[in-house]
Amino acid sequence: MLRDVEPGFLSPRHLEKLEKMRKDAKIPLYPGCKVSKLEADLMLxxxxxxxxLSDKAFEDILCVLEKLLPSPN
Structure with a gap:
């Protein structure tokens, strides 16, 4: 299956992003939250x-969420 991915997919940059997603799947969005960082990103x-939603509308929603969530998020 890995041979079917496009060239450069397994570049160091992509592997770093993949590893960050794996870590974010295990980290709660904030202490006590039942949702992981990755799960929250995917839900949004x-x-x-x-x-x-347009990019502008989505960015505005993210700004509101940033104000509502505990820091740092």
């Missing part, structure tokens, strides 16, 4: 896709 991207 799913909403963006499902409702066809």
């Amino acid at each position: 991207l799913d909403l963006k896709s499902t409702y066809g």
